[in-house]
Amino acid sequence: xxxxxxxxxxxxxxxxxxxxxxxxxxxxxxxxxxxxxxxxxxxxxxxxxxxxxxxxxxxxxxxxxxxxxxxxxxxxxxxxxxxxxxxxxxxxxxxxxxxxxxxxxxxxxxxxxxxxxxxxxxxxxxxxxxxxxxxxxxxxxxxxxxxxxxxxxxxxxxxxxxxxxxxxxxxxxxxxxxxxxxxxxxxxxxxxxxxxxxxxxxxxxxxxxxxxxxxxxxxxxxxxxxxxxxxxxxxxxxxxxxxxxxxxxxxxxxxxxxxxxxxxxxxxxxxxxxxxxxxxxxxxxxxxxxxxxxxxxxxxxxxxxxxxxxxxxxxxxxxxxxxxxxxxxxxxxxxxxxxxxxx
Amino acid sequence: xxxxxxxxxxxxxxxxxxxxxxxxxxxxxxxxxxxxxxxxxxxxxxxxxxxxxxxxxxxxxxxxxxxxxxxxxxxxxxxxxxxxxxxxxxxxxxxxxxxxxxxxxxxxxxxxxxxxxxxxxxxxxxxxxxxxxxxxxxxxxxxxxxxxxxxxxxxxxxxxxxxxxxxxxxxxxxxxxxxxxxxxxxxxxxxxxxxxxxxxxxxxxxxxxxxxxxxxxxxxxxxxxxxxxxxxxxxxxxxxxxxxxxxxxxxxxxxxxxxxxxxxxxxxxxxxxxxxxxxxxxxxxxxxxxxxxxxxxxxxxxxxxxxxxxxxxxxxxxxxxxxxxxxxxxxxxxxxxxxx
Numbered sequence: 001x002x003x004x005x006x007x008x009x010x011x012x013x014x015x016x017x018x019x020x021x022x023x024x025x026x027x028x029x030x031x032x033x034x035x036x037x038x039x040x041x042x043x044x045x046x047x048x049x050x051x052x053x054x055x056x057x058x059x060x061x062x063x064x065x066x067x068x069x070x071x072x073x074x075x076x077x078x079x080x081x082x083x084x085x086x087x088x089x090x091x092x093x094x095x096x097x098x099x100x101x102x103x104x105x106x107x108x109x110x111x112x113x114x115x116x117x118x119x120x121x122x123x124x125x126x127x128x129x130x131x132x133x134x135x136x137x138x139x140x141x142x143x144x145x146x147x148x149x150x151x152x153x154x155x156x157x158x159x160x161x162x163x164x165x166x167x168x169x170x171x172x173x174x175x176x177x178x179x180x181x182x183x184x185x186x187x188x189x190x191x192x193x194x195x196x197x198x199x200x201x202x203x204x205x206x207x208x209x210x211x212x213x214x215x216x217x218x219x220x221x222x223x224x225x226x227x228x229x230x231x232x233x234x235x236x237x238x239x240x241x242x243x244x245x246x247x248x249x250x251x252x253x254x255x256x257x258x259x260x261x262x263x264x265x266x267x268x269x270x271x272x273x274x275x276x277x278x279x280x281x282x283x284x285x286x287x288x289x290x291x292x293x294x295x296x297x298x299x300x301x302x303x304x305x306x307x308x309x310x311x312x313x314x315x316x317x318x319x320x321x322x323x324x325x326x327x328x329x330x331x332x333x334x335x336x337x338x339x340x341x342x343x
Numbered sequence: 344x345x346x347x348x349x350x351x352x353x354x355x356x357x358x359x360x361x362x363x364x365x366x367x368x369x370x371x372x373x374x375x376x377x378x379x380x381x382x383x384x385x386x387x388x389x390x391x392x393x394x395x396x397x398x399x400x401x402x403x404x405x406x407x408x409x410x411x412x413x414x415x416x417x418x419x420x421x422x423x424x425x426x427x428x429x430x431x432x433x434x435x436x437x438x439x440x441x442x443x444x445x446x447x448x449x450x451x452x453x454x455x456x457x458x459x460x461x462x463x464x465x466x467x468x469x470x471x472x473x474x475x476x477x478x479x480x481x482x483x484x485x486x487x488x489x490x491x492x493x494x495x496x497x498x499x500x501x502x503x504x505x506x507x508x509x510x511x512x513x514x515x516x517x518x519x520x521x522x523x524x525x526x527x528x529x530x531x532x533x534x535x536x537x538x539x540x541x542x543x544x545x546x547x548x549x550x551x552x553x554x555x556x557x558x559x560x561x562x563x564x565x566x567x568x569x570x571x572x573x574x575x576x577x578x579x580x581x582x583x584x585x586x587x588x589x590x591x592x593x594x595x596x597x598x599x600x601x602x603x604x605x606x607x608x609x610x611x612x613x614x615x616x617x618x619x620x621x622x623x624x625x626x627x628x629x630x631x632x633x634x635x636x637x638x639x640x641x642x643x644x645x646x647x648x649x650x651x652x653x654x655x656x657x658x659x660x661x662x663x664x665x666x667x668x669x670x671x672x673x674x675x676x677x678x679x680x681x682x683x
């Protein structure tokens with residue numbers, strides 16, 4: 001698997017083998033325009049896929065932030081643990097789908113155990129205590145993973161039935177597995193939407209995001225609700241980790257990069273809002289992916305090629321942070337603030 | 344008294360504000376503790392020579408550099424109640440100012456220092472102005488994101504080493520003289536900066552500015568009601584802290600003779616927070632003590648196992664879970680600092 005130097009790119013879809021049309025080759029004007037369009041299409045799909053994965057991690061985290069007012073730095077390692085569980089169970093059962101099917105409840109269980117052991121005691125603490133404890137937890141789990149599975153990256157083969165590519169336009173193809181990721185993520189998003197907006201638990205979640213003490217005062221067992229949200233959030237993050245296991249290397253610290261991106265998503269979307277997390281995740285996925293590809297190309301219009309590609313490469317990783325700063329400048333509580341949540 | 348201490352334990356507040364009388368005594372205590380630390384550090388190089396362990400000075404310089412960075416964070420975190428999770432960015436900016444200038448042949452420490460301070464202060468001004476529009480969890484996440492932005496900027500800046508970092512041609516000079524060539528000179532320069540930073544920040548926090556800052560931490564609404572604009576004070580503190588961390592970065596680059604984006608990673612920012620909290624927030628001397636304690640602890644744990652981070656993590660979690668009111672109270676008792 002080709003890798004570029006930056007840590008973020010380990011996570012980035014672009015670092016994966018996808019047949020990109022070759023620009024540098026000779027071609028007529030028409031071919032260039034066609035090639036540009038094809039590239040745009042592929043990268044848009046990549047951006048959506050990236051955004052979907054971000055959403056899965058962000059959804060749980062935004063609920064944890066919004067409802068429990070808990071800053072959980074360790075959410076990224078839950079994603080990592082999900083990937084490791086999948087790698088292990090896939091190796092044990094010899095079947096990826098069966099591996100995921102076991103990894104998901106395992107991730108849920110892992111989240112619940114953490115909740116009981118550590119997080120439960122942090123809800124009442126101030127943010128700084130939460131930052132310190134969850135920072136410590138990151139150190140523990142990153143090292144723990146190294147001890148249990150070793151420091152070398154693990155890889156999971158793409159399952160037979162999900163391999164191959166589907167044709168888009170003309171000769172253009174897109175890996176089937178990535179389409180499956182997008183589909184699975186969208187299904188999860190729809191399921192979450194139904195859960196949050198059309199069930200009793202969802203009603204409690206929304207109420208909790210607005211005013212958790214009031215929900216508790218009305219006789220709801222808020223501790224159980226918290227535990228449920230935390231376990232569910234851990235499972236969603238684990239699911240994201242499970243799905244990237246075949247396309248990325250599973251290694252210690254793989255959750256650290258995504259944690260920061262998830263924060264950006266949550267801040268843009270508004271703490272506590274699942275809808276905001278979805279919109280922001282897709283936005284961040286698209287801006288990041290398209291920015292990396294088209295930043296240098298756009299800059300080439302105003303600069304000479306070598307300077308353009310240099311500047312583009314330098315600016316592209318900063319784009320989402322600039323986006324975040326811009327959103328916050330106009331809407332300090334994000335795009336879809338859950339009213340009364342920790343703003 | 345007990346009611347007050349439990350109150351403090353919850354908010355992690357500075358006692359000086361609530362009780363001027365006890366506060367003044369405590370203030371004298373922390374100054375004394377700081378003086379003691381400085382004296383011990385000052386005699387360290389001769390001792391290192393005597394026991395024939397020159398590496399001691401190198402380690403101590405590194406500790407001092409991080410103590411300066413932690414000190415600057417304490418102004419933001421301890422006095423301003425702004426949980427900044429991107430503080431390592433300033434450290435890195437200062438270090439990169441040295442490395443980049445020196446790669447262009449400008450090795451004068453005064454020029455490097457001015458550029459480092461200007462760069463980190465400007466970065467603090469811009470990011471601080473945006474971050475301070477938000478509060479609480481948002482502020483933590485935004486400062487973290489800005490720190491990452493600086494990190495990725497340096498990672499992708501391939502002209503200056505990118506991910507691999509940049510090795511310095513040599514240490515900084517002053518008017519063409521290689522005054523920092525010896526480890527001892529760098530040590531004493533760093534110690535001098537540390538002492539100056541401590542004295543300066545102490546004066547600042549005891550001044551009207553510092554009282555407004557602490558008042559804002561206690562109750563921003565009340566401060567606004569009596570006619571202060573918390574934003575301006577908080578932003579000023581943020582910029583001062585950023586600039587000071589930039590100076591620490593200048594020293595760090597000279598100490599390691601190497602810079603890399605790893606200096607700016609968010610784990611580094613987390614470690615700085617741990618230092619401040621470990622030593623005791625809002626006391627200044629606590630940040631210095633915390634830096635010493637954490638770095639020595641890391642060294643010590645690294646002796647036992649390559650998985651020393653596991654031990655550090657467990658320690659952190661246990662400290663938060665089992666010390667009342669967070670680490671501040673527990674460690675204050677543990678170290679028997681004069682405040683209690």
